[in-house]
Amino acid sequence: MEPVSRRHFLVGSTAGLAGILATRVPPARGQVREVSYLCWNNFAPASDKKMAEIGQRFTKDTGIKLKIDHISHMGPQQSKYASEVQTQAGHDLVEMRMHFPWLYEPQLVDVSDVVAGLEKQYGKALSSSYEGAHVNGVWRAVPQYHGMFVAAYREDLFKKASLKVPDTWEELYTVGKELKKMGNPVGIPISQNYDSISTAGPVLWSFGGMEVDKDGKTVKINSPATAQTIEWYKKMFKDCMEPEVLSWSDASNNESLQQGKAGWIHNPVSAYIIAKQKKLVTADGINHHRSLGGPSGRHETDTPRHIGIWKFSKNVEPAKEWIKYLIGNKANYDEYIMAGDAFNLPAYEKLADHPVLRTDAKYAALRGEGVQYHTYGWPAPPSDKVQLITNTYLLPNMIAKAVTGTSTKDAMAWAESEMKKILAG
C-alpha cells in the first residue's frame, strides 16, 4: 500500500468531513441504530422493570439500542412534552395519556400502519383508545394499555352491615348513608384533580348529560340531566361523604381506603395493588365491583395510554420496530401486561379477557362487560378547546360550587358561561 502523504490526508479528511456535515448523515461504519423512549413511572412499578427487560431483549434481537427514561406522570410529563416540541429535540418515542395525541397532533408521526397490524392481530382498539389517539382520521399514537376505573370497596364492612353491592349511582346513595354512619364514608373527590373528572364524567353520562355536544361546538351542560347529576352529588356530599373530598388530590381516595377510612371509592385497582404490596391490614377486606350505571347506561372514563413518535425523530422506523416488538409480539405483550398486576390492561378488544384478570379473584370485576369507555369531554371530540374545559376543571368546580351553597341553576349557568367563552375563543 502506498504511503498516504500529508497533502492527500488533509484533502481526503476535509472532503469527508464536508460531506458528513452537508448530508448530516454519519458514515455507515460508525452508525448505531438507537431509539429513546420517554414514559411515565407506572403505578405498577413491576411493569417498568419488565419493560426494561424486554428492551434489553429487543436490543439483542434487532441490534437497535433502546434508552428508556421515566418521568412522573401528570405535571412534569406535560412540561417535558412541551419543551421537547418547542425545541424539536428530545426522545423519539413518548408515552401519552388520554387525549394527548390531540394536543400534539401536528408533531406526531402517522402510525396508522402499526395500529392496522395490531388490530388485525388483537381486534379493534378499545373505544377510549380510539377517542384518545385516533385524531381526525389518523392514528397519531399506538394504543398501549388502559387502566380501568372500577369501584373499590371494603367488602368486609359491606358483609358486616349486610349492605348490598350497588349497581347504580342511586343505589350507591342508599349504601353510602349507612357507610357514613359506620364511620366509613364514600370517597369521591370533588376538587381540582383528574380523579374528580374521572368520576363526574361517568355520573353525568349515566344520567344522560354531557358538557359539549358531539359537534364539539354546542355547549350542553345546562340541562335537566346535569341538574340530576348535581342533585345526586349534593345528597351524596351531605349524607354519604365528608367535606374533606373538596381538598383531595388524585391519591387521597386511595389513601383513605387503604388507611381504613373510606368504605367505597371510584378508582383503578391501584389502591388494592398498593395495599396488597405493602401488606396493609385493609388489603384483605378490599374488593372491586364494576362501575355504576344510571338511566342512560353504564359509562366509564378509563385511562388509555398510547405510544407516539415525534415527527422530529430521525429514527422513526426503529421506533416503530420497538412498538411492534413490545405490543405486536404476543409473548412480549402478555409478559408486560402480566407484570402490571391488572393495573395495565390490554387496549384491544380480543384481549379484554386477559389471563391477568385470573391472577387474583378480586380482579373479576375488571372484565368490564357492558361498560362504554370514554375519554374526558365525551361525546365531543377531544379538541384543544375541549381540553381547556377539562384542564380548567370546570366540571368538578361546577359541582363543588353546588355542594357548597351555590344553587344548582346558578352553578350550571356559571359552567355554561365559562364553556361558551372557551368555545368562542
Added chain:
Amino acid sequence: MAVRADELAVTRSRPGVLGRLRVWLDREPVLGPVLVTPALLLLLLLVAYPFVMALYFALSNSFIGRPSEFIGIRNFVKLWDSDVFRQTFQNAFVFTGIAVIFKIVLGICLALLLNEQLWLKRLIRGAVLLPWVIPTALSTLGWWWMFNSLYSVVNWTGIALGIMSPPGPNWLGQAYYAMAAVITVNVWRGLPFFAITILAGLVAIPKELYEAAEADGAGANARFWHITLPLLKPVLAVVVLFSTIFTFSDFNIVYVLTHGGPINSTHLFATLSRQIGIDTGRLGEGAAISLYLFPLLAFVVWVQLRFVRKQQF
C-alpha cells in the same frame, strides 16, 4: 556585572504576549467592558431572551408545536372575560398583601429579638434561615402533610388540646382556610429573608443614637419609633420591593398545596399560567397571564427605587 541603562530600556520595550495583554487590560476603557461582558451575556441569555420570548408569546396565538401569528393584545383583553382569571387576579392581591404585611411585622419582631444578646446566638440565627434554605417544593410537601385531611397533625393537635372540634378545619378544601394555609406557608418561608436583612440594618444603626436617646429619657417605644424605624426605612423598602415581586410570582407553594383549588380560590398568576400554557398547550394565553402584572410591578419597582435613592442621598 554591570548592566547598561540602554540595555534595560530595550528589554522593557519588548514585552511578551502576556505582558502586552496586561498592558492592554490596564487601560480603563478596555478593562471595564471586559469585566462587565460575562454578566451582560448572562443577563441577555437568562433574563432578556426569555422575557422577549414571553412577550412575543403573549402577543401571539401561540400553541405548543403549531404555527402562530401576532394578535396584538387580544390575549390580555380576552383573559379579563374569564371568571377564573378575575378570581386569580383577586387572589394574587389578597395573597401578596396579607403575606407581605405579616412578613414585615413578624420580620421586624424577629430581627429585634435576634439583635438581643441571646444564648447560642449564632446557632439560632442559622436555624432561623432554615425555611429559606430548604427547597420550597420539599418543605411545602411537609406542610401539605400537616394540612392533609386524612393525616393533619395540626387538626390532631388542636383536637387533642380541646381547641378544635372534630374533624377540625378543612384546611385545603374550604376557600378561606385554603388561602390562610398558602399565606401561612409563604410567611413561614419568607420570614427569614425579612428577619436577616432587617437584622443587618439594625446592626448598622450607631449605638450612640440609642445612648443619647436614653440619656434624654426616651423609652423603648420612643426609641423604636424615632430611631430604629426611620433608620430601617431604606432596608425595609428594598426588602418589601423584593418580597412583593417574589410573592406575586409565587408558584411552588400553591402548586404543591392546593393546585389552585378549591374552586380556583388560591390560583395565582404563575399557577394559572402553567395550567393554561402547559397543561392545555395555549402558550400565548399562558404567557399573557404571567405578564399581566408586569406594567404594574415595573411601576412599583420604579417608585420604590426612587424612594430608596432619596433616602440614601
